[in-house]
Amino acid sequence: MSNRDYYEVLGLGKGASDDEIKAAFRKLARQYHPDVSKEEHAEEKFKEINEAYGVLSDSDKRARYDRFGKEGLGGMGSGGFRDYSSDFGDLFEEIFGGFGFSTGRRSRNAPRRGRDLQMQVSLKFEEAVFGVEKEIEFQREETCSNCKGSGAEPGTTPVKCSTCNGQGEVRQVRQTFLGQMVQTAACPACNGRGQIITSPCKTCRGNGLERKNIKKKVTIPGGVDVGTQIRLNGEGGPGAFGGPSGSLFVVLDVKPHQFFKRRENDILLNLDINVAQAVLGAEVQVPTLDGDENLKIPAGTQPGKIFHLKGKGVPHVRSKHQRGDQMVMVNVAVPTKLSKEQRELFEKLAESLGTTVKPQEKGFLDWLNDAFGG
Helix, strand or coil: CCCCCHHHHHCCCCCCCHHHHHHHHHHHHHHHCCCCCCCCCHHHHHHHHHHHHHHHCCHHHHHHHHHHHHHHHHHHCCCCHHHHHHHCCHHHHHHHHCCCCECCCCCCCCCECCCCEEEEEEECHHHHHHCEEEEEEEEEEEECCCCCCCCECCCCCCEECCCCCCCCEEEEEEEECCEEEEEEEECCCCCCCCEECCCECCCCCCCCEEEEEEEEEEEECCCCCCCCEEEECCCCCCCECCCCCCCEEEEEEECCCCCCEEECCEEEEEEEEEHHHHHHCEEEEEEECCEEEEEEECCCCCCCCEEEECCCCCEECCEEEEECCEEEEEEEECCCCCCHHHHHHHHHHHHHHCCCCCCCCCCHHHHHHHHCCC
8 A cells, every 4th residue: 555645646636526536547547557658666656546546536435535544444445456447448548559559349340330421512592492403423432343342453362461360450468567468459461451462453552442423313302591411321431341331411502692581481572662652552563482472562651661471481491381481671762863853743742741850769770670570
C-alpha cells in the first residue's frame, strides 16, 4: 500500500469530481504504464496510481478514506487492477493504439459499413412545391468489374499470407507485472488482409474497387425546402468484408421565384393595385402556383391589406392533402406620371378631400408585424 495521499498521487484536490478523477487516472496511466513508459520506476508508479484510483473511484471507499484516512479502509481493500480494468477496459486501446496494437475486441476483418456520400441538387420553386422526379449523376466506388473485388489480375489468385497465416493479425504475448498480456496488430506483410496479391489487377491496381459514374432517378416529394435531405440507403460507398453499403444524402437547394416567396407552408405575394381600384373596389386576377385566381378587392381597401387564398400554398411533406395558404398583400401604386386629364381629375379630388392630415398610432413596422403575426 502506498504511503502517499491518494489525491496527491493523482494530482488532485480533495473536492475533485468523479470526472476529474477519471481524467487524471487515464492521463497518468498512459504516462506510466510499464509496457510503454521508459521512465524509471514506471511500474511502481503505475501500481500507486492504480491503487489511488481504486479507492477514489469507489464512492464508499472514498467516503471512508476522506473521513478516516487509509486506516478507515479496513478490509475493503485499496483498489488494485480489478477496479481499473472493470471501469476502463478501453484504456488499453488508448495506450497501445498509438503503438499499432489492439485489444482484439473487434476483428480487423469484421464486416464494415461503407461510407456515406453527399451531393446537392437544385430545384425550381415549383418543383420544390409540387415534387418532381430528378435524374441525378454522381461518382462512387464499386467492386472492380475486372477482378470482381479480389484485387488480383484475372487468372491469378491471392495467396495466404505466411506471416499471419491468413488471419490478418499478428499476436504478441508480453509478460507484465499484471501477468501475460496478448496484444494484436495488423499484419505488416499483408496490411491486415490475410492475403498477398502477387499480380495486382491492372484496372484497380489491387484495390478491388473502381470509381464509376452513376445515374439514378430520385423521386422528390412536394413540400421540400432549402436544406432538406433525402437519404438513399445503399447508394453510398461499398461495405468491406461483407458489410452493407453506405447511404447517399441528396441535399436540396431551391431557386427563388420571380414573384412568390415562401414562409413555411404559406406563399407570400405582393400585389400592386391602382388608386381607383383601392378606392372604388375591383375584381382582379391574382397569379398562384395553380394558375390565375379571381380576387375581389373591396372598396376602400387600405395599403397593406392582406387577403388569404385558402389551400393555394405549399403541400405538407407528410400529407399531400394538406396545403398552406397564399397570402396576398395589396400595395396601392401611386402614379408618377399623369396625363393632363388625369391631373385635372386629381386636383378636383384633392380640393374636395381637403388638406387635413391624421397622425398614425402605429408605425409601418408595427403594422407589418401585426399583419404577418410577428
